[in-house]
Amino acid sequence: MRFAAASPEPESLICRSVQVEDGVATLLVESGRQTAHCPSCGEPSRRVHSRYVRNLKDLSWHGLQVRLVWRSRKLFCRNAGCQQRVFTERLPKVAQPHARQTTRSEEALRAIAMACGGLPGARPANRLGMATSGDSLLRLLRRAGHKKPACPQVLGVDDIAFRKRATYGTILCDLVRRRPIHLLPERSKESLSAWLSKHSGVKIISRDRGEYYRQGASEGAPHALQVADRWHLLCNLREALVRWLGRCSREWPMD
Ligand SMILES: [Zn+2]
Known part of the structure; x- marks a missing residue:
């Protein structure tokens, strides 16, 4: 199995290189999509403003910790009526904006936290190659929030x-x-x-x-x-x- 196929969204992310060192696999990835949509108005755009790098922890793979180095883009919004002039491309299946780990890694850690709690959950998570701490797991649980139930009939x-x-x-x-x-x-x-x-x-x-x-x-x-x-x-x-x-x-x- 190739590392590229193991990325969170192989149809959208192109894997440029893989480096394995000290038990950590680092994948350099880029979006393969030409067009991205402005999150404010939905207008598609291909006009690149700049590029920046996001470092994301991902699920472990065969005992290796996995890091994604995502060379992401900022694009101009072409809609003159939109207040957002520049936006960052988003791939929610890969990672939420500002997240420091992939969406699937976050979901796996949240499931561990829900079953085990903070510190007790950090131990199996670390043994599974998903480096985390008790405090980080508790933050994940708090962020999941609690949906207010609808009024019952x-x-x-x-x-x-x-x-x-x-x-x-x-x-x-x-x-x-x-x-x-x-x-x-x-x-x-x-x-x-x-x-x-x-x-x-x-x-x-x-x-x-x-x-x-x-x-x-x-x-x-x-x-x-x-x-x-x-x-x-x-x-x-x-x-x-x-x-x-x-x-x-x-x-x-x-x-
Ligand atoms: Zn816009």
Whole structure:
């Protein structure tokens, strides 16, 4: 396998040379595309303003650390109405603007960080030839951010024990997407009502039959339909059956 074919975007990057030294493979690459598009207005341009070099860490290859030295271009925007006179060419599959590693290397390290955390993740990453530190992995996680979940239309409400028989909170689930979306620190009508009043799109609330949840749902989302959730209904049915069978066994003749 040739190094050139292992580059992040072989159809767009031309590999000019490969140098292997001290366990590091350095690939000198250039964009093979004549035209680049202005990120502000989308106008294509071939008129080169200047060139500059980007150094990017990439995925390791057969035990070698890999570095891309990308001789990138700055181009003039030809659109007279565009405020951006000069722009840098972009290949998002290769690297994000200002990134110091390739997009695929960043994704691999982020996956390690999500599974292992910062410092514990740095050890396997370094052993795999992706030089990094615990702090760098934590920065990757923070940059990934947290997408605010959309307001659910069907909301599941139940209590959750932070410490069994001592401290309880409330777990809210999006029952259409089948995922938990929020934890309330307490089990009270006030906290549920306050959350619902800020999320006005809830149409159905499937809830625990605790009185505090009934009141909280009625106050926070008066137009939502409240239903008993299936788990609690089945739980109640099982308990009723056990009681009934216990009574029957006492009344049934033994012979
Ligand atoms: Zn432009």
